Amino acid sequence: MAIRVQTAEWWRDAVIYQVYVRSFADADGDGIGDLAGVRAKLPYLAELGVDALWFNPWYLSPMADAGYDVADYRRIDPVFGDLEQAEALIAEAHRLGLRVVVDVVPNHLSDQHAWFQEALAAEPGSEVRDLFWFRPGRGENGELPPNNWDSVFGGRAWTRVPDPDGSPGEWYLHLFASEQPDLNWNNPKVAEEHESILRFWFDRGVDGVRIDSATMPAKDPDLADFDPEHPPVPHPYVDRDEVHGIYRGWRAVADSYAEPRALIGEVWLDRPDRLAAYLRPDEMHTAFNFDYLNCPWDAERLREVIDSTLQGHAPVGAAATWVLSNHDVTRHVTRYGRADTSMGRSPAQHGAPVDLALGTRRARAAFLLSLALPGSTYIYQGEELGLPEVQDLPDESRQDPYFFRTQGADIGRDGCRVPLPWSGQAPPFGFSPQGAPAPPWLPQPADWAGRTVSAQSGTAGSTLELYREALRLRRHRPELHGDRFRWLAEPDRRTLYFARGGSFRCLVNLSDTPVPLPEGAEPLLASVPMAATAVVPANTTVWLSCAEPG
Incomplete structure (x- = not known):
């Protein structure tokens, strides 16, 4: 196995593999993937031919939203391992020529974070409450939320808490789950803490961070009502100009290292010019290309997206990115097998007929297209195996807050998070050790035997071997590097x-x-x-x- 040598600006044309730790490989048999499981599979990832690994949150968390509710950025959640294991994994990845990217979630923390617990115990108007968006309610007795904002996960974006004396008190803002209180970035302590978190992980060898919900941390300080069907400009909490100051501070931290670290944004925006603003030379290095991910299987539309992506990135000198699936969207094998190839998760789309043979064929074609375009490419774990969305999960096994807060109107993201099949003829397909006491945290389809790593390895024409050969060719074709x-x-x-x-x-x-x-x-x-x-x-x-x- 050849060890890869990468340039300082490795993010410009890297192939980055997304590791959803909980579903990657379970070393201790508890049914949940862990860092020891990932470390054991690092040779597989190196042999696959990728350049870097992006890890979804592995920090201490109550797991109200699969780790995106962070209680402590400087500790690893025990379900995954510990800090020593994380440091060993980073070092081992580097020895194999693999860069490491971790998630940072600037919009919110967990309600179990020490800051928020202190805020709950404090009086209204206290300094610690100013780290969040605590506000008195409207109505005669404050019984109504401070404004009409809704949560991304469904329902209102405010939760009321009791005052220290037990009487009904203030409300706090949470644009996601109620367990994820939004941070107030107008308070300088919030910026100081996050820059310290970046240094904590950069000092341990992490090569970059992926910034979750990157457009949302800055809020309208007046918290005014708005009509979501006709939002004002600027939006009260999406893509406000103030947000760029946050990332200029982060870029200064990233550039302070002898080998600069990469900032990669989850930037969901319709306007290419607004997206490009995040990619100016003093902000992020790259941002996810959601227009491409959500583009239908149509030549004219794909050409438009490719052109707009390259043209939009050129003025700021940023590299484009190409992504087909991730932990938040329906797997593209399934999307491409439906009449509607968009990434929606309504019950109607979820129950639409799927031609998996057609979806698989298109998915393989889409991967070679992505890999041939200038810029970096992302692979979501399991796509190299041709895994489809698992659409028949029983409701009792679902864990995604989208499903619960929308009462099933959004089927949720669990179907793309089902644990990987590595070997064998029946679940857990090598995800957990033989005879493990606990089943995988989400049930695997019984018919995945032909989709395992072992079944596809060395099998001519398999999706895994296509990925391996394509990545090998891309690495050795100089034309596929550069602009x-x-x-x-x-x-x-x-x-x-x-x-x-x-x-x-x-x-x-x-x-x-x-x-x-x-x-x-x-x-x-x-x-x-x-x-x-x-x-x-x-x-x-x-x-x-x-x-x-x-």
Whole structure:
């Protein structure tokens, strides 16, 4: 296994693998993935050919929202391990040439965090309450919330708490679950603490942070009502200009290291110019491309998204990112197998017919497209196995607050978080040790035997082997690094065809019929096996070598 050598600006064209620890590998048999399980599988990830690992929160947490309710950033939750294990994992990853990225959640903390517990015990108007958004209620006796804001998870965004004497008291803001009180970034202590958290993890070798809900920490200080169907500009809590000061402070911390650390934003915005503002040279390095993730399987729409992404990033000199799935959205094998390929989770979409064969074929083609575009690519764990969304989870096994706070109107994210299958013919498919006393924390489908790592390893045509070969080729093709990119004349309007410089070409056939192979082009790799004919099959991507320079 070759150890990778990476440049200082590794994030510009890295392939980053998302590790959802709880569902990756369980070493101690309690049915929940842990750091020891991840460390044991690091050789698998290195051999897969990725450059970096992004870990969802592994910090101490009551797990009201799968760890995104952080109680202490300087401790590892015992269900995952301890700080010593985290440090050993980071060091081992580095020895294998893998960078490490961890999550930071600036919008909120856990209601079990020491700050919030102190705030609950304090009087209204106290300094510690100013770390959050405590406000008196409206109405004759303060019985109504301070404003009409709703939670992202459903229901109102305010919870009332008793005063220290037990009488009904103030309300606090939580744009997510009630267990996730929002922080008040107007208080300088909040910025000081988060910059200290960054240094804590950077000093332990972490190469970057992924910033959760990055547009939301800054709030309208007046907390005014608004109509969510016709929100004002600026929005009261999304993409306010004040938020950029937060990340300029973080960038200063990241740049203070001999090898600068990367800042990667979860930035959900419709306007490319507003997104690009987060990527200015003194703020974040990259941001997730949700327009691409949510784009339908359509040549014209994909071309528009690719063009707008590259054009929007160019003025600020930032690298684009390409992502198809993550821990928050329906897996793309399933999305691409539905008539509606968007990432919604309504009961109607959840229950829509799925053609898994078609979805798998399109997903493989989409991966080769993503990997051929300039910028960095993200792989969500299990996508290299072609895993679909698990849509038949029993309600009693679900844990996502989306499901509960919307009374099932949003089916939740558990279906994309089912533990990985590693080996064997039946659950837990090697996720937990043989004879483990506890089943996986979410039930695995009984028919996943053919999708395990062991079943696909060395199997010609498997999705795992396609990923391994594509990542190997990408690493060794100089044309696939850097920014060179130009569209070429498509053989059909339902195709995408582009060059990356040198002799490399990529052709994506998004139609349901074959299209001609470009003259003089020799296939390097295709998303499905190709017969020795001069056509590219339907729903297929092919990488090509062409004598004509790009």
